[in-house]
Amino acid sequence: MTRQLSVSEGQMVVDWLLNLSTPEHWDINLKTLSALSGLSMESLQNGIKEPLNEDSITRIGLLVSIYEGIVVIAPDGAADMFFRAEFAFPPLLGKSIRETLTENSNLENLEKINSWIRSLGA
Numbered sequence: 001m002t003r004q005l006s007v008s009e010g011q012m013v014v015d016w017l018l019n020l021s022t023p024e025h026w027d028i029n030l031k032t033l034s035a036l037s038g039l040s041m042e043s044l045q046n047g048i049k050e051p052l053n054e055d056s057i058t059r060i061g062l063l064v065s066i067y068e069g070i071v072v073i074a075p076d077g078a079a080d081m082f083f084r085a086e087f088a089f090p091p092l093l094g095k096s097i098r099e100t101l102t103e104n105s106n107l108e109n110l111e112k113i114n115s116w117i118r119s120l121g122a
Helices: 007-020 030-037 041-046 054-073 079-084 097-103 107-121
Strands: none
Touching: 007 030, 007 041, 007 054, 030 041, 030 054, 030 097, 054 079, 054 107, 079 097, 097 107
């Protein structure tokens, strides 16, 4: 059985993502947020009108996991800076998590970044 988020649950997720995308936090634009989350630009700008599909739920789950992992491994209060900091080792190779996900927002890349973050906190 495929899990779906209701419209109100989807809207809560969109509100969280929009807050996280601001310059004070992850500093990503709506186009990138749309690509990462699998949500349309219209949904991000005008609100969720129908339950989220499986792809969006998977992507949002990975974004939540990435965020949670960063909060666990980053020094207190530095999670946003950690997301934007450059790292020399794989899978980032001199780029930040933000830059890596902005350049390639496919599901495989989200999973790779999530696994890497999880390995740091293990």
